[in-house]
Amino acid sequence: MSQIFPIDTVGHDSDVVFDNIGMTFGTKTGVTQAVANVSGVIPEGKFVSVIGPSGCGKSTLLDMVGGLLKPTKGTVSINGETVTGPRRDTAMVFQEDSTLHWRTVLDNVAFGLEVKGVPKADRYESARRMIELVGLSGFEDHRPGQLSGGMKQRVAIARALAMEPRVLLMDEPFGALDQQTRQFIGRELLRIWEKTRNRVLFITHDIQEAVYLSDEVWVMSARPSVVKEVVTIDLPRPRPEGTHTLPRFRELEDHLWELVKVEAEKTLGPGARLA
Amino acid sequence: MVSQSLMVPPSEILIRLAEIVPTDRFGQDVARTLTTILVSFTIGLVLGVPLGIFLWRVPAAGRILEPFIVTGYAMPTLLFYPVLLAVMGLNAGPIIVIAASMSLIPIALTTMVALNAIKPILHKLANSVSASPRQYYLKVLFPAATPLIFPGVKLGFIYAVIGTVAMEFILASQGVGFRAGFYYRELNTADMWAYIAVVIVLSVLVNGVLTWLEKRIRRDML
Numbered sequence: 001m002s003q004i005f006p007i008d009t010v011g012h013d014s015d016v017v018f019d020n021i022g023m024t025f026g027t028k029t030g031v032t033q034a035v036a037n038v039s040g041v042i043p044e045g046k047f048v049s050v051i052g053p054s055g056c057g058k059s060t061l062l063d064m065v066g067g068l069l070k071p072t073k074g075t076v077s078i079n080g081e082t083v084t085g086p087r088r089d090t091a092m093v094f095q096e097d098s099t100l101h102w103r104t105v106l107d108n109v110a111f112g113l114e115v116k117g118v119p120k121a122d123r124y125e126s127a128r129r130m131i132e133l134v135g136l137s138g139f140e141d142h143r144p145g146q147l148s149g150g151m152k153q154r155v156a157i158a159r160a161l162a163m164e165p166r167v168l169l170m171d172e173p174f175g176a177l178d179q180q181t182r183q184f185i186g187r188e189l190l191r192i193w194e195k196t197r198n199r200v201l202f203i204t205h206d207i208q209e210a211v212y213l214s215d216e217v218w219v220m221s222a223r224p225s226v227v228k229e230v231v232t233i234d235l236p237r238p239r240p241e242g243t244h245t246l247p248r249f250r251e252l253e254d255h256l257w258e259l260v261k262v263e264a265e266k267t268l269g270p271g272a273r274l275a
Numbered sequence: 276m277v278s279q280s281l282m283v284p285p286s287e288i289l290i291r292l293a294e295i296v297p298t299d300r301f302g303q304d305v306a307r308t309l310t311t312i313l314v315s316f317t318i319g320l321v322l323g324v325p326l327g328i329f330l331w332r333v334p335a336a337g338r339i340l341e342p343f344i345v346t347g348y349a350m351p352t353l354l355f356y357p358v359l360l361a362v363m364g365l366n367a368g369p370i371i372v373i374a375a376s377m378s379l380i381p382i383a384l385t386t387m388v389a390l391n392a393i394k395p396i397l398h399k400l401a402n403s404v405s406a407s408p409r410q411y412y413l414k415v416l417f418p419a420a421t422p423l424i425f426p427g428v429k430l431g432f433i434y435a436v437i438g439t440v441a442m443e444f445i446l447a448s449q450g451v452g453f454r455a456g457f458y459y460r461e462l463n464t465a466d467m468w469a470y471i472a473v474v475i476v477l478s479v480l481v482n483g484v485l486t487w488l489e490k491r492i493r494r495d496m497l
């Protein structure tokens with residue numbers, strides 16, 4: 001497989017670097033190659049989204065950065081160090097509700113820091129700051145059972161941000177939310193991110209969401225997957241409401257849609273037509 | 276009319292109760308029974324929870340052992356009581372063995388089921404924040420599983436009560452179950468009922484405490 005775009009895999013020490021990674025799973029029917037060959041860099045302060053057809057290994061890619069999965073080929077490195085397991089400088093937000101239902105919002109947000117061994121006063125201070133940042137002030141003592149789906153995802157985002165990660169890994173964090181909540185919380189995420197400017201690797205199915213949030217969108221091919229194209233989102237920041245209606249936004253969206261459609265048709269079969 | 280050897284008027288039972296309760300022997304019996312129950316339950320808990328964790332951690336062992344454990348649950352273990360008496364003598368030992376083994380089984384089984392029911396995302400979360408095994412158990416697994424384990428623990432306690440009182444009833448040297456059985460065989464119906472009333476009151480109290488505890492834990496957990 002040829003590399004689609006040139007990268008400097010040695011380059012900047014602080015970057016997240018994918019160096020020719022591949023992932024092969026053993027299954028009942030034999031061996032499945034989920035990820036064929038992915039190379040890429042997430043530079044400092046950039047928001048990178050990954051889109052692609054279902055089952056193309058987007059989440060696998062994310063889990064490899066998070067240290068939850070080991071690539072069978074190649075390496076992922078952060079800050080010049082090869083990822084061999086979960087690291088203290090990455091934090092994950094999942095699609096499913098991952099709040100701890102027996103803890104208050106405050107203790108949920110402080111969870112990552114608590115595990116790190118941060119003293120109580122310090123971790124509560126950071127947690128309160130993050131709760132304010134994600135707009136949950138006043139809910140510190142509530143339990144997840146009393147919150148809506150969107151609020152629970154804010155708790156998960158605050159928990160991840162409180163760990164001040166070098167890389168924030170988000171696996172379809174808004175995938176389980178309804179359309180309105182999703183757009184609203186997407187705008188909120190962007191507002192928060194403008195302040196923190198962590199590196200973000202964001203997995204999504206939603207092209208519009210990817211364009212709106214990202215600096216770069218990586219389009220993955222169907223299995224065995226490669227990064228088919230890296231699309232730079234050259235929309236100015238900050239991106240106020242109404243960004244969706246800019247002609248450039250539409251162009252980028254259409255371009256990504258064309259790329260994804262071809263891959264989705266491969267996955268779903270030649271007869272498949274997407275509405 | 277009901278025969279006097281089967282049932283006596285409640286008024287007579289109450290009179291006997293009032294006479295029995297202040298005696299030293301009654302205090303000793305209650306103390307003996309409660310101690311036996313507590314020791315049996317503690318053993319059941321201390322062995323049952325780790326057994327449940329083991330069955331969960333090693334699914335192959337779980338699949339192999341589960342039928343035996345369920346059989347142990349269904350089997351009237353009290354049949355081994357005479358053998359245990361012969362081996363260990365007439366003391367609290369054989370009662371504790373039976374009551375603890377009765378108490379252990381529901382605790383182990385619900386622990387396994389509760390751990391299996393934990394959402395996979397919580398394992399992923401614990402892993403992603405590099406939780407140590409200790410943190411993983413204390414901060415994620417146990418709190419997540421407690422609301423589901425608790426009914427099993429409650430059942431384990433009730434089994435410890437049943438096991439203890441039943442074994443005392445069959446043969447013992449002390450305890451409220453022993454007294455009820457003793458007066459039953461003596462055809463002293465009024466005293467037998469007085470002790471049965473004591474057992475009922477104790478059970479209701481214990482159940483009340485457990486239900487209260489369960490509600491408290493659930494409120495904190497959910």
